[in-house]
Amino acid sequence: MENINAQPTPRRARTPWQVTRSVWYAMFMREAISRTMSDRMGWFWMIFEPVAFVAIMVGIRSFIRGDRLVVNAEFIPWLIAGLMGFLLVREGMLRGMGAIEANSALFAYRQVQPIDPVLVRNFLEGMLRSFVFLIFIVGGLMIGLDMYPDNAIRAMGAWLSLWSLGIGLGLVTSVSATLVPEVGRVIRMLSLPLLILSGVIFPLNNLPHWLLEYIMLNPIPHALETLRLGFFEKYQPIHGTSMLYFWLVTLSLNALGILMHLRFVDRLKAK
Template identity: 85%
Template structure:
């Protein structure tokens, strides 16, 4: 009887095992991300601050604020940068997650999918905290950083977080199996920053070009995020969260299928 009771107490469900794996990996990644490098927190905050400072300096020459309808330029750009960094880091951190955790695959409970999910969750949490710092700091400096529609802001932020997850899932498999893909993805970061309407509004683009630029889902999420902060903001023509979520869910589904299909090759790579 005692042996049977011990066996029952010692048995764990697959969900309990997975949850324990995620928790352990989350602590490992959090310590590595925030404490292994003494400058980790500094760069997370300094990078968007540096971008904003550079663009404010450029604005003094070209008066970029006149191109934004019903939204102050600096808060408009901060929201765009933070939303873009959320997507970018979800993709880039996911891309290196499998190779960075190869040693853990010796344990059968750990799958290549696990570090990608954990890294995305950690990165989203850190970026959300940094965004809150920017909102509080902007309000203290007198910037219009208080959201007019907090629910829309939260929904758009979660949507961008999910897009980063989808990209991370797909790229993690692709870049692990074909390393050259990782180099190409890294090179696309800066062009994507410009083509997503982060720094300058895409409304100034010709209509024929805008139709192609809006195939990129990132502007749809960023425009919705900005609309949540500035109620009277005029979003880019063609902005659609339905398109955004169809694209995002397709990416997540594709990424999960790729992990399922190539799980053995990912462990052996």
């Protein structure tokens, strides 16, 4: 006979990591469906934007002979590598700004924190950009471009480094733009000058040394040049390129972003 006095086995409480993992998975699936399926043209624009940009720059090159400015690297693959790396950082920064406001309704659940949608969005964006970059590499190889990396480990390391910088910028801008909306407008306005100053379009080696010293305070060119060096072994990167400096800035931004989220968590939830 069954023991009617037997007590039901209590369910084991989930650990904080298990709760966080469940929250991230649910938010990732929500963001992925929204990002890729809510707009029928979503995938098209992700691929068309860099293709159109490269086509425009190749057209400009035919007039100014910009390929002669790049030492030991083909201009089109050099441009594609730099553009895709920059877009990875830019989208991580810009999409982080709207993550908190777009998911504000979820903060009614105590398991969800404002930092969660920022991290999930950056992870999803990095996955999508990596996939699009692979499409460019395969497509370039099929039409005869030198898109095969000479040092794949260095190229992947630089790509993941740019991804990390995008996360750090997204953490900082998500708090800043949520608390002060005007900050978001200024950051969007600066994205185009930042593209030029990061050496995406033209090499920065030909700039005067005194100007280059200031431009290289921007961490993005350091990782972009390392990414290009991974594709072209004999490529001459910008003088002063340092991944040590890049990672000092990147880790500082990530630490600052986490501290800002901890400090203003109540205000972010109230927005």
